[in-house]
Amino acid sequence: MWETIAGVVVFVVFAITVMMTAFGLVYRRRCLLTTTTADLKKKTVIITGASAGIGKEAAKDFARRGARVIMACRNLQKASKVASEIEAGTGSKSLVVRELDTSSLASVRKFAAKILAEEHRLDVLVLNAGIGGTDQQMLTSDNLELTMATNHFGHFLLTNLLLGLLKESRPSRVVVVASVMHSQLKTLDVENLNFTKEGSYWPMQGYSQSKACNILCSGYLAAMLKESGVVVNSMCPGLVSTEIFKKSDTFISRYIYRFMAPWVGKTAEQGAQTIIHLAVSQEAATITGKFFENCLISDSATNLVLDEGLAKKVWEASEACVHLQPEEQHY
């Protein structure tokens, strides 16, 4: 009897190992790489969260293509080390590290003010910084839920503040790093974006909702900026082996994703391909308001995040949450 059970367990573990390994091999092989050879000479790119993972690889590619790359990061020491590493690898001397904590509205306002004072143009804005969520609901210094603040509210405010510069620099692009994980969200309560209602917060809910808001707001912004020379698209990098799973404080991350990602996930360089495609390629220059995966327009965005009426409501509720001032509106 015990021998049978042991035999079954060994077989199941073996079968799972084979299946996962095969899945990983196929998944990585199927990852499409951008074929664009366009350069970014005389162009300025801002990318948030460029100190690790997907953002770091995208920054490296932009530097190689000749861009002035502004790495907007919360940990200056870590980011400076990465910048030196990229400079050594690409020969670029146009990397700039600037302090930005997307979870703090004050930090976002300070960062944007410095950019507006120092930069003459902004050709590409990549909203990439992100955390994977927390089991316990955490609050920022602005009293906002941490995952929503980091992934959505901070980026929402940043985009508003830099919109004037983006328009002056047209043709320009905004690339929003979202996730197919938004599909976990079945309903979105616009009156409760910050999970203020008692018992409304669930682990992973913060993450899925933040990514849903990323897509909703990029759609709304794209529609608002039609004919203005600024294109806005969102995307999912796929399952990518990065630091995010080690850093995020959720059960599923601690015990499942962090072991699965290195095994079956894409490399960070592969994960960065769709960002690069949207930021650089000629094909993507005139596409706006779409959701991308694997360098292609994807149909996996749910009806919820494609709802234009909901997008308008989320945009307006977000304006209230970040206390957007009339002089901070540039549309």
Ligand SMILES: NC(=O)c1ccc[n+]([C@@H]2O[C@H](COP(=O)([O-])OP(=O)(O)OC[C@H]3O[C@@H](n4cnc5c(N)ncnc54)[C@H](OP(=O)(O)O)[C@@H]3O)[C@@H](O)[C@H]2O)c1
């Ligand atoms: N990896 C995946 O499988 C996957 C799948 C779908 C979507 N994504 C999305 O891809 C994006 C990049 O994630 P990744 O996988 O590359 O993770 P990562 O390796 O952890 O990198 C995340 C980057 O964001 C930065 N960051 C986090 N919180 C920040 C804050 N408050 N202010 C400023 N920067 C902050 C991190 O800074 P530090 O270096 O200081 O920590 C790091 O540079 C995220 O938006 C994530 O949601 C990832």
Ligand SMILES: *[C@@H]1O[C@H](CO)[C@@H](O)[C@H](O)[C@H]1NC(C)=O
């Ligand atoms: C966000 O929600 C938390 C409770 O979940 C609440 O304490 C906080 O005041 C709310 N913040 C804002 C700005 O409404």
